[in-house]
Amino acid sequence: MGCTGCGNSGGLPKGCKNNGQCGTSGCGKLHVFDWLSGLEQPTEDLKFPYVEVRFKNERKEFFHNKNNIPLQIGDVVAVETNPGHDIGIVTLKGELARIQMRIKKINKPERLAQIYRVANQRDIDIWQENRQKESQMMLDARRIARETGLDMKISDVEYQGDGGKATFYYTSEDRVDFRQLIRDFASAFKCRIEMRQIGYRQEAAKLGGIGSCGRELCCSTWLTDFRSVSTNAARYQQLSINPQKIAGQCGKLKCCLNYELDSYLDALKDFPKSETLIESERGKASIVKIDVFKKEIWLSYIKSDNVTWYKFDCDEVNQFVSRNKKGEKIEPLEDLHKDKNAGETIFKDIIQENSLNRFETKKKKRNQKRKNKSFPKKGKQINSKKTEK
Structure with missing residues (x-):
């Protein structure tokens, strides 16, 4: 079995280099790496009778294989729901399913629904037909919700495998009374309706997109x-x-x-707290900037008109703090900075130096010079020539 998500070439995946033994059909976020694939599995009597099944919208549930149906990862199965049945894909089985259930803290597996059978062709055809209706169904649902006047946004629709129920995922800031909306949906779509509210992060995960970093969300x-x-x-x-x-x-x-x-x-454990004040002979100074990577701290006087920052190492500032705790005041920051960083530039008037319209002011002066330039008019030139003749 090859890995479609890694770019299968000649039966060997290019991405994870696992030679198709990962137990999945791709490398998506819903897949679990089968790190037990090379180990000997337990006998039939000791096999774990629960499997994990994946549905649409990143939904996974565990089911009981009560009838001991021989299943493989990737099989399409019909599972028990209330009402009717649903269609999903097997993603985990055996010992991996046992570990995953332990992580999800499922303590009473005997209450889980069971797997009916491996889906036949008729089940798959109905399932695919209902999946194709979901996009148009979501547009119609948004139109009905807008006509009802409810402050909500329908993000996605999930049809049940047998078409007996439709789940609408929506987002809203306030509580929504959708009793009348459910009646309108039931009369329009002729099935059982379930409304499920999700958060804005879950909505972004369903819809997808490109972040400010240039990568997918x-x-x-x-x-x-x-x-x-x-x-x-x-x-x-x-x-x-x-x-x-x-x-x-x-x-x-x-x-x-x-x-x-x-x-x-x-x-930051090595740095003093950002609200720490340092007593100097000139006055109190505060921390205005911290560089974690270079372990540098910029200090500035609190009662000072000019915005001047003095750079010191983290160890030096910790010494300043320890001296203040003993009741000693340190020398003025400018004197300490001169002794340590002779000839180094001090940051002054940062806001004025980094002004965004500094290029525009030069352009305006140039345009003003052009406007002030006087050129003789054509009429006066002609008159002067006539007078010379």
């Missing part, structure tokens, strides 16, 4: 768990608290703010 490609992200993650990494820059397409804070947060927290 993490939530739609590989990220499976949504951890809470706070503005403190941006502050620890010395990022600007600008909602337009640190927010993703879902309108929430970007999940990637948590990726390097632990590394920054470990590095």
Whole structure:
């Protein structure tokens, strides 16, 4: 079996180099690597009778193989639902399913629904036919919801395998009373209706897109768990608290703010706290900027008109703090900076130097010079020639 997601060439995948033994048909975020493929499986009596089945919209559930149907990963099966049956694809079985159920904390597997059979051709045809109706069904559902006047957005529709039920996924900031909407949907689509509210991050994962980094969204490609992200993650990494820059397409804070947060927290243990004040002979100074990678800190006086930053190493600032704790005041920052960094440029008036319209002012002066230039008119030149004659 080759791996379609890695670019199968001659039966060998180009990506994961596992020679098609990963047990999946691709390398998507819903697939689990079969690291037990090379081990000897238990006997028939000791085999785990539960399997994992994947449906649409990144939904996975576990089912009981009560009838001991011989199943392989990738088989299309008909499973028990209420009401009717649904069609899904087997993604895990055996010991991997046991471990996954333990991770998901499923303590009572005897209450799980069972697998009816391997899907026949008629089941697959009905399933594919219902899947093709979903796009038009979602457009009609949005139109009906708009006519009803409800403040909600329908993101996706999932048809059950036998066509007996349709699940509508929607997002809304407030609570929605959709009792009348369900009646309208039932009369329009002639099936059982289920409304399921999802968050904005789940909506972005379903719809997908391109992030500000130029890559596909993490939530739609590989990220499976949504951890809470706070503005403190941006502050620890010395990022600007600008909602337009640190927010993703879902309108929430970007999940990637948590990726390097632990590394920054470990590095910031050597730095003094950002609210630390340093007593000097000239006055109090505060920390205005921190460079975690170079371990440098910029200090500036609190009561000072000119915006001047003085750069010091992290160890030096820690010495300043320890001296203040002993009751000593350090020398003025400019004297300490001159002794350490003789001849080095000090940052001054940063806002004026980095002005974005500095090129436009030069252009305006040039245009004003052109306007002030006086040129003789044609009529006066002709009159002067006539008078000379």
